[in-house]
Amino acid sequence: MNRILAINRYQIQRLGFGLLTLIALLTVVPIVGVVVFITLKGAPAISQEFLLGFPRDGMRAGGILPAIVGTIYLTIGTAIFSVPLGIAAAIYLSEYASDNIWTRTIRIAIINLAGIPSVVYGLFGLGLFVLFLNFGTSILAASLTLAIMTLPVIISTTEESLRAVPQAFRTVSISLGATRWQTIRRIVLQEALPGILTGVILGLERAAGETAPILFTGAAFFLPRLPSSPLNATMALPYHLFVISTQVPEMPIKVQYGTALVLLIFVLTMNLIATIIRSRARAKRQW
Amino acid sequence: MDKIIVENLSLQYADGTESLQGINLGIKERAVNVLFGPAGGGKSTLLRCINRLNDLTDVKSSSGRILLDGKDLLDPDTDVIALRRKVGMVFARPVVLPLSVRKNLTYGLELAGERRKSRLDAAVERSLTLAALWEEVKERLDEPAVSLSGGQQQRLCLARSLALQPEIILLDEPTSGLDPISTSKVEAALQELKKNYTIVLVPHSVQQAARTADTAAFFLQGELIEFGEGKRLFTAPRQKQTEDYVTGRFG
Amino acid sequence: MEKSLNFREFIITRLIKLCGYSAIVFVALIFIFLMKEGIPTFQEVEPGMLFSARWYPIEAYFGILPLITGTIMVTLGAALFAIPLGIGAAIYISEISPRWMREILKPLVELLGGLPSVVLGFLGILILSPFLRGFLNLPTGLTALAGSMLLGGIAVPTIVSVAEDALDAVPRAYREGAWALGATRWQTIWRVTLPAASSGVLTAVMLGIGRAIGETMTVMMVTGNAPVLALSLSNLFSPVRTMTATIAAEMGEVANGSIHYHTLFFIGMVLFLISLAINITASSVVFRTKKRYERILS
Numbered sequence: 130m131n132r133i134l135a136i137n138r139y140q141i142q143r144l145g146f147g148l149l150t151l152i153a154l155l156t157v158v159p160i161v162g163v164v165v166f167i168t169l170k171g172a173p174a175i176s177q178e179f180l181l182g183f184p185r186d187g188m189r190a191g192g193i194l195p196a197i198v199g200t201i202y203l204t205i206g207t208a209i210f211s212v213p214l215g216i217a218a219a220i221y222l223s224e225y226a227s228d229n230i231w232t233r234t235i236r237i238a239i240i241n242l243a244g245i246p247s248v249v250y251g252l253f254g255l256g257l258f259v260l261f262l263n264f265g266t267s268i269l270a271a272s273l274t275l276a277i278m279t280l281p282v283i284i285s286t287t288e289e290s291l292r293a294v295p296q297a298f299r300t301v302s303i304s305l306g307a308t309r310w311q312t313i314r315r316i317v318l319q320e321a322l323p324g325i326l327t328g329v330i331l332g333l334e335r336a337a338g339e340t341a342p343i344l345f346t347g348a349a350f351f352l353p354r355l356p357s358s359p360l361n362a363t364m365a366l367p368y369h370l371f372v373i374s375t376q377v378p379e380m381p382i383k384v385q386y387g388t389a390l391v392l393l394i395f396v397l398t399m400n401l402i403a404t405i406i407r408s409r410a411r412a413k414r415q416w
Numbered sequence: 417m418d419k420i421i422v423e424n425l426s427l428q429y430a431d432g433t434e435s436l437q438g439i440n441l442g443i444k445e446r447a448v449n450v451l452f453g454p455a456g457g458g459k460s461t462l463l464r465c466i467n468r469l470n471d472l473t474d475v476k477s478s479s480g481r482i483l484l485d486g487k488d489l490l491d492p493d494t495d496v497i498a499l500r501r502k503v504g505m506v507f508a509r510p511v512v513l514p515l516s517v518r519k520n521l522t523y524g525l526e527l528a529g530e531r532r533k534s535r536l537d538a539a540v541e542r543s544l545t546l547a548a549l550w551e552e553v554k555e556r557l558d559e560p561a562v563s564l565s566g567g568q569q570q571r572l573c574l575a576r577s578l579a580l581q582p583e584i585i586l587l588d589e590p591t592s593g594l595d596p597i598s599t600s601k602v603e604a605a606l607q608e609l610k611k612n613y614t615i616v617l618v619p620h621s622v623q624q625a626a627r628t629a630d631t632a633a634f635f636l637q638g639e640l641i642e643f644g645e646g647k648r649l650f651t652a653p654r655q656k657q658t659e660d661y662v663t664g665r666f667g
Numbered sequence: 668m669e670k671s672l673n674f675r676e677f678i679i680t681r682l683i684k685l686c687g688y689s690a691i692v693f694v695a696l697i698f699i700f701l702m703k704e705g706i707p708t709f710q711e712v713e714p715g716m717l718f719s720a721r722w723y724p725i726e727a728y729f730g731i732l733p734l735i736t737g738t739i740m741v742t743l744g745a746a747l748f749a750i751p752l753g754i755g756a757a758i759y760i761s762e763i764s765p766r767w768m769r770e771i772l773k774p775l776v777e778l779l780g781g782l783p784s785v786v787l788g789f790l791g792i793l794i795l796s797p798f799l800r801g802f803l804n805l806p807t808g809l810t811a812l813a814g815s816m817l818l819g820g821i822a823v824p825t826i827v828s829v830a831e832d833a834l835d836a837v838p839r840a841y842r843e844g845a846w847a848l849g850a851t852r853w854q855t856i857w858r859v860t861l862p863a864a865s866s867g868v869l870t871a872v873m874l875g876i877g878r879a880i881g882e883t884m885t886v887m888m889v890t891g892n893a894p895v896l897a898l899s900l901s902n903l904f905s906p907v908r909t910m911t912a913t914i915a916a917e918m919g920e921v922a923n924g925s926i927h928y929h930t931l932f933f934i935g936m937v938l939f940l941i942s943l944a945i946n947i948t949a950s951s952v953v954f955r956t957k958k959r960y961e962r963i964l965s
Contacts, residue, residue, distance in 0.1 A: 138851045138853070138854065139851060141851075141853060142851045142852060142853035142854075145853045146763055146853065148755075149755050149756075149758055149759040149763060150759060150763070150764075152751070152752055152755035152756055152759065153755065153756045153759035153760065153764070153772065155752060156752050156753070156755075156756040156776065156779075156823055156827065157756075157772060157775050157776065157779075159779075159820060160775055160776075160778055160779040160782070161775070163782065163786075163787075163790060164778075166790075166794075167786070167790070214686050214689060217682065217683050217686035217687070218686045218687045218689055218690060220683050220686075220687075221683045221684055221686060221687025222687060225680065225683060225684065225687070226687060231688075234691060235687060235688060235690050235691055236950075237946075237947065237950060238690040238691045238693070238694045239690045240946045240949075240950055241694050241942070241943055241946050241947075242690060242693060242694060243946075244874070244877045244878075244881065244942040244943075244945065244946045245697065245881065245938075245939060245942055246880065246881030246882070246883065246911055246938050246939075246942060247881060247882075247883055248881075248883040248911045248914045248915050248935070248938075249697070249701070249881070249914075249935045249938050249939050249942075250697075251914075251915070251918070252700075252701065252704075252914060252918070252931070252932060252935040253696075253697045253700050253701065253935075255918070256700040256701070256703065256704055256932070257696065257700050260923070261700070277693050277697075280689075280690065280693070281690075284690070295511075297507070297509070297511040298511065298513060298514070300469070300472070300507070300511075301507070301511050301513060301573075302513070302523070303469065303472060303500070304467060304469055304500055304504075304505045304577075305500065305501075305523055305524035305527065305576070305577070305580065306497050306498075306500040306501040306524055306527055306528060306580065307497075307524075307527050308497065308672070308676050309676075309680075310676050310679050310680065311527060311676075315523075316513060316514070319514075320514055331777075331781070334781050335781060337783075338781070338782070338783025338784070338785070338786075339783070339784075340783075340784070340785045340883070340884045341883040341884060341911075341915055344915055344918065344919065345918050345919065367783050367785045367884075368785075370785050370786070370789055371785050371788070371789075371884060371888070374788075374789045374792060374793075374888070375792070375888060382793075385789065385793075389786050389789055389790075392783060392785075392786060393782075393783075393786060396781055396782070396783060397778070397781075400777070400778055400781050404774055415514040415560055415562045416514060416562070
């Protein structure tokens with residue numbers, strides 16, 4: 130039969146591999162395209178005034194400093210709340226928890242937190258932080274909301290990094306008279322640190338780019354001054370981009386692309402830092 | 417004089433693997449006490465009971481006593497941290513901590529609260545000398561411990577437990593991954609060490625057991641089959657199972 | 668010295684345990700607050716109205732059916748794009764590409780996953796929808812199709828990374844066994860490796876779909892935001908509205924405690940429950956199928 134069709138298994142393989150290569154390229158080329166395209170279109174807008182100045186003329190001119198600063202504040206705020214909590218939770222799961230129904234429930238809870246739509250987080254943040262706890266539309270409320278959203282990423286990457294540390298180290302440490310916490314603090318955490326850092330940075334990168342959770346909890350379109358306390362609302366890059374591309378008439382295209390580029394640079398830089406940490410740690414590893 | 421007396425010790429792991437059944441044994445002071453036998457016999461389990469390392473594993477049930485200088489170390493009130501400083505352990509694979517040579521050695525001391533540099537340096541030199549490693553690494557103390565060879569790493573592990581000045585040293589197949597030269601260096605070190613320390617050794621071969629034993633105990637599937645002074649077990653065993661194993665009919 | 672050490676150890680252990688359980692607390696909190704503001708909907712809107720086909724809050728029409736169909740249509744479209752692309756790319760990266768290419772592709776895919784959705788939506792408005800309008804001769808490019816394409820792009824990185832992990836985890840021995848029996852690499856992939864990784868790949872797909880359902884900004888920017896009951900294929904080429912976009916678009920304008928307010932929280936509740944269902948199914952699929960495969964293949 131194969132003779133008649135003049136196709137053999139190897140030709141099928143070559144065809145199939147070719148198809149899959151195409152698919153992989155199709156998946157990857159758009160990313161590169163997006164980055165290059167936005168860079169080309171947005172670069173003309175970048176200037177000192179754009180990065181350091183305040184918006185004028187209904188956002189159509191001037192700079193986007195308050196949005197940049199706002200995103201930085203929100204990222205820091207998210208880090209403050211999510212990083213210690215996330216790392217501690219991961220330490221619990223990796224080093225202390227035994228395999229029982231409670232631990233499994235915790236894991237299911239984490240998977241669920243990871244899957245909740247970002248706009249639902251926004252609703253939750255509105256209900257709990259803005260209204261119930263009366264923080265108002267503020268950096269505080271938005272950071273707390275983003276922090277809970279970022280928690281699952283930090284917990285799972287931290288746990289993975291902790292588990293990667295060879296069990297033998299712990300055994301040896303205990304046999305030399307260390308307590309469990311001493312072992313964690315002196316050996317396990319040190320060795321897992323690069324992986325933890327990578328996960329934290331990637332988690333914060335995602336938080337920095339999110340719009341929906343901050344829509345009702347902390348974002349404002351135009352503020353004349355930079356926020357002076359965590360209870361102030363703030364401008365933010367993702368929200369800013371959203372509004373100027375959908376709701377402001379006669380917005381210069383250059384400004385839109387420029388804003389998109391700044392946001393992209395912010396996010397990609399974090400990505401780059403995380404990747405560098407990860408590969409350098411892999412090279413230096415003593416196990 | 418028995419440093420450790422094991423009284424009717426039984427232990428069962430939660431996953432049903434290796435266990436101990438009613439072990440009665442005396443560990444002689446300042447001697448090389450050898451526990452030998454085929455895999456799964458319970459030798460490692462017994463070692464891990466002595467320094468309470470089994471606390472970290474899933475043990476379904478255990479009973480019996482292990483008396484160290486007369487006090488039962490399985491008692492829940494025992495200060496386990498102090499116990500582990502008194503009872504050092506060397507594992508089958510050389511596991512060096514991801515630290516420098518020096519830091520590996522001072523790790524246990526620093527945990528115990530020792531801060532004085534003079535004391536720490538003295539401990540480093542003392543323990544490396546006892547492990548017959550000082551000459552080889554004295555120039556490399558601040559290099560990562562992983563840069564040493566396999567045999568050197570294992571002697572470093574020995575030195576590491578010696579740094580805490582224990583009374584007892586447990587060794588679980590310490591030379592199983594080593595070449596013959598490194599093996600003989602370790603065995604020679606043990607002969608020196610037994611003058612001041614109580615050694616409990618699980619050898620990786622019957623030959624090693626026969627070379628080093630001052631007392632020997634034959635374990636088979638969790639039971640202590642036979643126990644004897646000196647090299648008697650290897651030349652004139654009383655139990656058929658011991659004889660079969662020693663002569664290589666199984667194992 | 669020992670006593671204070673023990674005490675500190677005790678406190679630290681307790682704190683860590685508390686943090687460990689925090690995840691459960693947060694899920695519960697989210698559920699409670701969604702319910703608190705969403706349940707009143709049942710008292711204020713009759714079920715008949717709530718599940719009707721007209722969503723026009725200004726005139727007190729609160730039928731969520733168009734929103735549900737909008738979400739389903741856009742998500743299904745996204746799945747059609749993302750599943751073949753994602754699994755294909757995962758297979759390529761894991762089984763076919765040379766090592767050096769893997770080191771380039773994996774970070775690139777991860778990069779795509781990190782792109783803010785608002786940036787994709789932005790490009791969707793400026794590039795994709797005018798293109799669709801011209802190419803397909805439509806009155807507007809802001810359609811379900813545009814949303815599906817972009818959502819597919821957003822779901823692909825999730826599918827690729829989880830599926831690639833699953834494929835990578837298949838023991839080398841499985842592949843070597845097949846090769847030893849004379850199978851080509853292509854045959855091995857489809858008959859041995861992929862089935863062995865099936866539970867992981869299935870999880871990847873479910874997580875990807877979950878991501879698509881939950882996406883807000885992109886759909887809000889490119890799907891046209893018309894709450895139309897989307898039941899036929901032609902709706903793919905016209906504007907729709909998803910549940911997520913509805914919440915995001917209208918929340919800013921509602922009065923606290925109004926019926927509209929409560930309905931939006933109700934929609935949030937529905938989304939929460941949908942994602943809960945997907946995630947619980949996804950994790951149980953992993954557990955069950957893994958057990959079955961261990962038995963068959965060992």
